[in-house]
Amino acid sequence: MSDLDQMLEQAKAIQDQMASMRDRLSATEVTGTAANGSVRVSMTAAGNFTAVHLDPDLLADAGAEEMEELMLAALRDAGEQLREMTERRMGSLNEIFQSIPQ
Structure with missing residues (x-):
């Protein structure tokens, strides 16, 4: 196998892994909370909000x-969870890029 064929094969593998990661991320949902779970906001990694829960007692x-402050805190919590998850998953992608011969 020539170097070019090998590079093209590696590029295809990376492209497939990136598409798989994108699909998993878009299907992933996180829930941000505030006030010990009395306020919950769920959203997908694609940024679509899927649910809001407000405890009636609260x-x-x-x-x-x-309530505005608690909603904002729950939204920030969900955003932080997404950021951390994306960084972890992108870290594995960076490992793949670093394994490619220069």
Whole structure:
């Protein structure tokens, strides 16, 4: 097998792995929480929000400003989870790139 054929084969393998990673990420869902789970926001890695939960007891006790802060905290938690997950998965992709001969 020539060097060019080998490079093309490696490029195809990387492309397949990237597509697989993209598919897994877009299907992945995380849930951000606040107030010990009384506020929950679920979203996919593609940025689509799928669910919101507000504990009825919390709604009865909290004012509008507090609820806004808790919702924002849950959204930030979900965003941070996605960022960390993406970094972990991209780390494995970086390992693949580093294994390619220069």
